[in-house]
Amino acid sequence: MSIYLLPVLILLVFVYAKIKKVNVYNSFTNGAKQSLGVVVNIFPFLVTIMIMVQLIRISGLASLLAKAISPAFNLIGIPQELCELVILKPFSGNGSLAILNDIYSTYGVDSYIGRCASVIVGSCDTVFYVTTLYLSNTKVKKLFYAVPVALLATLLGTILSCLLCRIM
Amino acid sequence: MSKIWFWCIVFSICVILYINPEILLPSMLEASENTLKLCLSLCAIYSVWLGILQVMEDSGINKKLSKILSPVTKKIFGNLDDATNELICMNISCNILGMGGAATPLGMRAMQRLDDGSGKANRAMMMLIIFASTSMQILPTTVIGLRITAGSTSPSDIMLPTIIAAVFTTVIGIVIAMLIEKIKERTSNKK
Numbered sequence: 001m002s003i004y005l006l007p008v009l010i011l012l013v014f015v016y017a018k019i020k021k022v023n024v025y026n027s028f029t030n031g032a033k034q035s036l037g038v039v040v041n042i043f044p045f046l047v048t049i050m051i052m053v054q055l056i057r058i059s060g061l062a063s064l065l066a067k068a069i070s071p072a073f074n075l076i077g078i079p080q081e082l083c084e085l086v087i088l089k090p091f092s093g094n095g096s097l098a099i100l101n102d103i104y105s106t107y108g109v110d111s112y113i114g115r116c117a118s119v120i121v122g123s124c125d126t127v128f129y130v131t132t133l134y135l136s137n138t139k140v141k142k143l144f145y146a147v148p149v150a151l152l153a154t155l156l157g158t159i160l161s162c163l164l165c166r167i168m
Numbered sequence: 169m170s171k172i173w174f175w176c177i178v179f180s181i182c183v184i185l186y187i188n189p190e191i192l193l194p195s196m197l198e199a200s201e202n203t204l205k206l207c208l209s210l211c212a213i214y215s216v217w218l219g220i221l222q223v224m225e226d227s228g229i230n231k232k233l234s235k236i237l238s239p240v241t242k243k244i245f246g247n248l249d250d251a252t253n254e255l256i257c258m259n260i261s262c263n264i265l266g267m268g269g270a271a272t273p274l275g276m277r278a279m280q281r282l283d284d285g286s287g288k289a290n291r292a293m294m295m296l297i298i299f300a301s302t303s304m305q306i307l308p309t310t311v312i313g314l315r316i317t318a319g320s321t322s323p324s325d326i327m328l329p330t331i332i333a334a335v336f337t338t339v340i341g342i343v344i345a346m347l348i349e350k351i352k353e354r355t356s357n358k359k
Contacts, residue, residue, distance in 0.1 A: 031222025
């Protein structure tokens, strides 16, 4: 079912636009034109954050941190095998997809750990990555509570994911 | 944000100096190269989506959608001008449908419109960040794809828990943020 959803939506948009007498070709080109500018704007910010993620990973700080807080995570119901994933998830989507693949091959896709990891990755986005991207065109320096709240919500969601996987 | 970045970098470099100083520069370059590759694929994704979104904008689908969603957005984001409201509504619908690639350029445009140049994030900007970073995704397509590749016997097993967890994360984030706003209002009233 879901494989039809996107193609049909796109078709509907084009047909509807035609009915409304919009020049679809011109509109599309105008929109596509902006993409290069967008990417040029976000590149420096992305590079900076990706370098940080890379350094945390290769220095072993990520796994060290994971070990250090795994007792705390265990207490709230997050299995220790998932700690590295939970820590890196807010920083890099691609990084966490790589870890997710690792988890699949180590613990098995359909194991509790594997399913749990899938739900965690699927249920929330990468907080720091999104924040960096969204603010890359603005002058904002002071963010107040936005990032902590997003992180807290992500953590609560993670706890719920682990719980749901246990009962479902 | 910049503080977190700084300390993470400094600590990591110290540790790398201790274990293997040679790998520092190559891995930094590798990260940068990966980002460039990521940007290229992002550019391709954005071209397609921005094209489609422009068609939607010109045909007025945007306005219809924002009319449907505006009672909700008014509650969360406060009063906005029409163009910003439309962008945010589109951003939310793209996020829900799992089209993260389409949602990002919309979110960035909305942020630009919300920015008052003071260097401080206002309420609506913070709400948008919380909303986007806890993205409420109904179709976890990437993860299901990965599960199929890894040979899962029931790849879409995780659909229901994922949806529940995703909705929960977004709702709890917004609720906490609204509570903080309430408390702030109260304390400023007392003053």
